[in-house]
Amino acid sequence: MSILFNEKTRTFHLCNDSVSYIMTVLESGQMAQLYFGKRIHHSEDFSHFLEFAFRPMTSYLFDDDYKYTLEHISQEYGVYGSTDFRDPAAEVTGKDGGRILDFQYQGYAIEKGKPSLPGLPATYTEDDSEAETLTLFLKDPVNGLALKLFYTIFSDGGIIARSAAFVNEGDDTLHLTRAMSLCMDLPDCDYEFVHFSGAWGRERHLKTRRLEQGIQSVGSVRGHSSHNHNPFVILKRTDATEFQGEAIGFSLIYSGNFLAQAEVSTHNETRLLLGIHPHWFDWKLAPDQSFQTPEAVMVYSDKGLNHMSQTFHRLYQMRLARGYWKDKARPILINNWEATYFDFTEERLVNIATKAMACGVELFVLDDGWFGGRRHEKAGLGDWIANPELLPDGITGLAQKIEDIGMKFGLWFEPEMVNKDSDLYRKHPDWILKTPERSASHGRFQYVLDFSRKEVVDCIYEMMAKILGEAKVSYVKWDMNRSITECYSAALPADRQGEVFHRYILGVYDLYERLTSRFPQVLFESCASGGARFDPGLLYYAPQGWTSDDSDAVERLKIQYGTSYCYPVSCMGSHVSVTPNHQVYRNTPLHTRANVAYFGTFGYELDLNKLTEEEQEEVKAQISFMKQYRRLFQFGTFYRLKSPFDGDGTTSWMVVSEDKKEAIVGVYKVLNGANMPFTRISLKGLDPGICYELSSDRRGHYGDELMNAGLITTDSSVGEMAMGNIPTCDFDSRLFILKAIN
Ligand code: DGJ
Numbered sequence: 001m002s003i004l005f006n007e008k009t010r011t012f013h014l015c016n017d018s019v020s021y022i023m024t025v026l027e028s029g030q031m032a033q034l035y036f037g038k039r040i041h042h043s044e045d046f047s048h049f050l051e052f053a054f055r056p057m058t059s060y061l062f063d064d065d066y067k068y069t070l071e072h073i074s075q076e077y078g079v080y081g082s083t084d085f086r087d088p089a090a091e092v093t094g095k096d097g098g099r100i101l102d103f104q105y106q107g108y109a110i111e112k113g114k115p116s117l118p119g120l121p122a123t124y125t126e127d128d129s130e131a132e133t134l135t136l137f138l139k140d141p142v143n144g145l146a147l148k149l150f151y152t153i154f155s156d157g158g159i160i161a162r163s164a165a166f167v168n169e170g171d172d173t174l175h176l177t178r179a180m181s182l183c184m185d186l187p188d189c190d191y192e193f194v195h196f197s198g199a200w201g202r203e204r205h206l207k208t209r210r211l212e213q214g215i216q217s218v219g220s221v222r223g224h225s226s227h228n229h230n231p232f233v234i235l236k237r238t239d240a241t242e243f244q245g246e247a248i249g250f251s252l253i254y255s256g257n258f259l260a261q262a263e264v265s266t267h268n269e270t271r272l273l274l275g276i277h278p279h280w281f282d283w284k285l286a287p288d289q290s291f292q293t294p295e296a297v298m299v300y301s302d303k304g305l306n307h308m309s310q311t312f313h314r315l316y317q318m319r320l321a322r323g324y325w326k327d328k329a330r331p332i333l334i335n336n337w338e339a340t341y342f343d344f345t346e347e348r349l350v351n352i353a354t355k356a357m358a359c360g361v362e363l364f365v366l367d368d369g370w371f372g373g374r375r376h377e378k379a380g381l382g383d384w385i386a387n388p389e390l391l392p393d394g395i396t397g398l399a400q401k402i403e404d405i406g407m408k409f410g411l412w413f414e415p416e417m418v419n420k421d422s423d424l425y426r427k428h429p430d431w432i433l434k435t436p437e438r439s440a441s442h443g444r445f446q447y448v449l450d451f452s453r454k455e456v457v458d459c460i461y462e463m464m465a466k467i468l469g470e471a472k473v474s475y476v477k478w479d480m481n482r483s484i485t486e487c488y489s490a491a492l493p494a495d496r497q498g499e500v501f502h503r504y505i506l507g508v509y510d511l512y513e514r515l516t517s518r519f520p521q522v523l524f525e526s527c528a529s530g531g532a533r534f535d536p537g538l539l540y541y542a543p544q545g546w547t548s549d550d551s552d553a554v555e556r557l558k559i560q561y562g563t564s565y566c567y568p569v570s571c572m573g574s575h576v577s578v579t580p581n582h583q584v585y586r587n588t589p590l591h592t593r594a595n596v597a598y599f600g601t602f603g604y605e606l607d608l609n610k611l612t613e614e615e616q617e618e619v620k621a622q623i624s625f626m627k628q629y630r631r632l633f634q635f636g637t638f639y640r641l642k643s644p645f646d647g648d649g650t651t652s653w654m655v656v657s658e659d660k661k662e663a664i665v666g667v668y669k670v671l672n673g674a675n676m677p678f679t680r681i682s683l684k685g686l687d688p689g690i691c692y693e694l695s696s697d698r699r700g701h702y703g704d705e706l707m708n709a710g711l712i713t714t715d716s717s718v719g720e721m722a723m724g725n726i727p728t729c730d731f732d733s734r735l736f737i738l739k740a741i742n
Contacts, residue, residue, distance in 0.1 A: 001155040003110050003134045009045050012108070012134060014151060018158040019300045021151065022046050023076050028061050028068045029104035031076035031136060031149070033185045036160075037246070038302045059083040072267060074185030076136075077103060077149060077164065086271050087215065087263050089164075089183035091278070094143050095172040103138035103147045110134050114152045114161070119506050121253050121540030122295040123152070123161050123319045130155055130319075144170020145285070154319075157311040158300035165292045168285040176283040177498070180259075180275030181252060182296035186235070189213075189264040194234035196562050200227050201550040201583055203531035204562035206645045210238065211270060217261035221279050223448070223484025223501055224255060224528055225535040231258040232535075232566040235272060236305065242640055243304040243684070249312060250274050251566055253320070254294035255537035256505035257281070280487065282498020294537070305565065306639050306684070313568035313638060320536055321543040321571070323516060325523045329630040330544060330570065331408060332360070332623055333475070333603035337367035338551070338577050340607070342375055346391050350401055355608045357405045359616060360623035363475055363603075364402050365410035370395070372422055378445045381417045382424030384463035396471040403472050410475030410523075411467070415460045415511060417446045417481065424459075431456050433500065435488040443482025451507030452500050453491045461514055468519050476515075478542065480528040505537075512541035525573055525601075534563065544571045544601050551577035551605055553588040553596045554731055557644040557651045557668055560599060569655065570634040574600025576622070578610070590615055592733040594622040595666055598633050599653065602626050629737075632657050632664060639684040641665070652713075656685040660703075661740035663692070667713050668733040676717040680710030686738070695737035711736060 001016040010025035011034070022034040024046065034049040050073065054066040061068040061083055070084035079101040080088040093099055113128035125131045136149040146169045152161040162182045168174050191211045195218045196204040209216065218229040225231050231252035237245050250272060252258050257277035264270050274296045283291050297315070301308035317326065334356040336349060353364040371387060374380025380387075386394040393400075399409040418425045418432060425432070425447070432447040434440040440447055449456050467473065489500045516524060524542035526533060530549030538545060548559045551574075560572055574597040579587040597603070608616060626633070636655035644651040654665040663686060686692065686703035694701050694711075701711075713736075715728040 001132060001153055003132050003153065004042060005108065005110070006044055009047060010105070011046055013042055013046075014134060014153040014160065015039055015042065016153055016155055016157075019153075019160070021153065021160050022049075024050070025105040026050075026068070026073065030070065030102070031105055031138065033074040033076050036184065036186070036248075036298075037300060071265075072269070074187060074269065075183060077138075077147065077183050078185065078271065079103065086265060087261065087273060088178060089180040089273060090147070090166075090176070091178035092143070092145060093175045093177060100142075101145070102140050102142070104141055106137040106139050108134060108136050117163060117292055117295060119509060120292060120294055121320070121509060121537045122163070123253070123297060123315060124322075125319065139169065143172070143174060144168065145174060154315070157315065159311060159315055160298045161295055162298065163293050163295045165290060166285065167290040168287050171287055173287070174285045176285055176291055177281060178278040179281070179283070179291060179293050180273045181254075181293040182250065182272070182274045182298065184250070184272040184298065186270040186272070189268045189270045190238055191235040191262075191270060192238055193262050194236055194565075195260070196230040196232060196565065198227055200529055200532070201548060202555065203227050203534065203548050203559055204230055205558055206562045206565070206643070211235070211262055211264050213264045213266050213268070215261060215263045217259060219257070219259040219261070219277050221257050221277055223257065223487065223504065224480060224533045225258060225537070226483070227530070227532045229260075230535065230566070231260060231274070233260040233262075233274075234305070234308070234565065235262065235270070241304050242306045245302070245304050247301050247305050247308045249299040249301075249308045249566065251297045251299075251312065251536055252294060253297065253536040253540065254505070255508065255533050255535050257501050276502060280498055280501060283502070284496050284499065297536075309565050309640070310637055312566050316536060316539055316566075317568045317570055317635070321539050322541075323543070324521050325543045327635065329634055330601040331363040331475070331523070332626055333363040333365050333410065334361045334608070335365040335367055335477075335575065335603060335605050338582055338605040342369040344369065344390070346398060349398065350405070351609060352607050353402050353405055353407055356604065357407050359608055359620045360627070361407065361604065363408040363410050365412065365475060365477060366398070367412040367477065368414070368479070370411070379419050379421035381414055381419040381446050382422040382449070384413065384460070384467065394471070395467050395473070399471040399473055408474035409472055410477065411473050412477045412479060413464060414479040414481060415464060416449050416451055416508060418449050419446050430490045433484060433487050433489065433504070435486040436490075438486055441485040443485075446482055448482065448484050450489050450491065450504070451511070452489045452503030453507070457507045457511050461511055464515060465518060468515070468522060473522060475523045475525065477525045477527055477546070478512075480533055509537070509541070512538075516541050527573070531559070531563075534567070536566075539567070539571055544573055546573040547600065550583045551575055552581040552584045552586050553593045554586060554670055555584060556596045560596065561640060561644055561651060561653070564638060564640060564653070569599050569638050570601070572600035573603075575603045575605040577605040586731070588731040589729070590618055592668065592731050595733040595735055596668065598626055598629070598735070599655070599666060601634070602630065629664060632662055636663070637685055641681055641684065650679070652681050654683060654685070660685070660687040660690060663738040665711060665736040665738070666733065667736070670731065672728055672730045672732065673717050675719060678712075678714045678718055681713050682710045683707050690740045692738040693741050696734070700741050706738070
């Protein structure tokens with residue numbers, strides 16, 4: 001890995017074994033993008049990538065010049081208003097109302113490692129040899145706005161992390177109304193735009209559309225990254241597949257409003273923008289004040305989508321998630337939410353825990369309803385004190401009882417919210433986000449606390465820290481169950497209201513930072529009505545997140561498959577729940593529910609007392625199986641093999657251990673059929689020369705056979721005699737375990 005700079009041509013080349021990222025200073029002073037893709041040889045001069053032409057109806061920067069039009073030059077951080085007409089990376093309004101920006105190159109710095117971003121989550125290095133960072137210094141000569149562009153190249157993988165920082169070095173106050181984390185101009189448009197969209201209960205479904213001239217985008221203006229879209233998109237070549245071809249993943253390490261946009265010009269150049277959504281964003285920059293954007297990560301792969309995903313998985317597991325739990329196998333938990341909802345007593349909770357303990361579960365999680373006057377959705381949020389009628393010995397007492405049974409104890413909070421029927425709201429009605437003289441809309445009868453205010457965050461911190469400090473709490477589920485409306489902070493002046501959405505998220509990060517550093521051994525799981533804030537920003541603080549409220553095994557195939565494009569298995573909260581399922585009322589076999597949930601953090605969301613004895617035995621076997629293989633599931637290399645979004649209704653994925661001596665393949669089908677074809681799946685990532693014992697036939701098969709001829713997955717839907725006449729059914733599934741034979 002190196003960052004090379006040629007003084008003469010003023011060209012930067014960031015490269016490692018996988019990628020090259022090349023840019024240059026234009027004669028006109030702006031930074032131009034020359035190349036991003038597979039590693040190419042270094043050259044003293046890449047200026048031939050800059051092509052110029054005289055075109056009618058084009059504007060040029062200099063008198064007597066028909067070269068310098070920014071419209072047809074790939075920009076590092078494009079701005080609108082002079083000669084570039086594409087959507088810009090930044091926008092600003094000056095004192096006189098002028099909006100022109102011109103970021104002129106001033107110089108650069110190269111440092112080993114990677115500096116952190118104050119107050120923001122970001123990837124990091126543990127050793128300076130893991131990465132190098134280039135900072136480009138630019139400045140607008142008229143309004144004095146300085147811009148720093150940060151580029152970190154990691155030693156391994158096609159990863160470039162980027163962000164931008166603005167400092168007002170001028171004399172007048174400026175308003176920054178757009179500040180993207182990344183602007184990436186690519187020379188052609190032969191790409192598909194892949195994004196992950198959905199809604200509550202069906203998050204991160206894979207969507208693919210061909211890039212066309214014009215703008216396509218996804219984003220969120222809900223105050224959180226949202227169920228609807230994820231701050232992750234891919235540009236893939238139209239012929240790229242899971243296992244071959246070029247793809248670039250763009251991921252924003254941020255949990256608030258975001259925009260991911262691809263614009264194709266009518267000359268077929270593509271501009272990808274990623275960052276905070278400019279809608280309602282207006283950051284006042286008085287002289288000497290600065291603004292740092294969130295970080296965006298680009299991963300280039302020339303070996304298809306799986307390779308791109310695996311690069312994200314390793315980076316986010318090891319150099320985004322932090323702390324004690326980031327690389328530890330996760331405890332198998334039981335959560336009482338779907339078992340009881342609000343209808344519980346301490347005795348009932350202890351009963352659930354006792355049975356779970358007997359089955360081998362390690363952690364009991366008490367969900368919503370334990371605090372203040374919270375016996376239903378209309379009261380209690382904000383009062384983080386145990387309800388003495390429910391828990392006579394408080395959280396401390398219950399946690400001790402659970403520990404005495406032999407399990408760890410976990411607790412649910414929804415720190416950012418308040419019900420009007422709460423002591424906190426009665427004391428501080430002005431602490432919610434609400435526009436003056438307008439009504440405040442509710443979501444689930446709750447209102448959003450103004451986390452842009454330090455005193456609000458301090459108050460919630462004190463309440464939570466008291467409980468975590470006094471009681472034996474090993475795990476926290478941090479929930480967030482509504483979008484932000486009527487966004488306005490009573491504590492900020494009129495000309496700073498455009499800052500509230502971002503300041504809110506900074507407040508959330510601040511609370512996470514304080515709690516995770518004071519309680520480093522506590523495992524945090526993020527949640528937002530399931531997966532409404534399943535983003536890399538929260539992964540920095542909470543190494544796992546509740547993937548979706550939809551715990552139906554069939555629904556989860558799409559949700560977890562889609563999620564896997566960016567996020568590792570170790571961060572996907574996945575539980576076995578009852579049938580009929582509470583979200584879709586489907587009956588799926590117990591083994592299929594577990595076979596899906598194993599590819600995640602694994603746990604149960606039900607009362608095991610209510611299962612038959614036979615089912616309880618099955619659960620015990622599942623738990624002991626997961627204990628044996630959880631490291632492999634959660635930290636092995638994950639491959640998507642067959643997509644639930646297309647094909648014949650079969651889904652398949654697999655994990656392979658780092659030494660390639662063990663692997664587990666999951667095969668899932670939706671509907672059963674009669675007289676069906678024989679089936680095989682080509683496995684991936686095995687060692688061709690290793691002979692593996694296969695759990696389905698107890699015979700040895702070489703890796704090359706399994707990867708080329710394929711694994712036989714035929715089941716009894718083909719007719720009699722297959723699979724030893726074991727009948728198969730709708731929603732059936734199988735795991736195949738492969739172990740190297742010594
Ligand atoms: C939404 C979460 O996603 C659920 O798991 C549960 O914690 C409820 N909130 C509790 O209100």
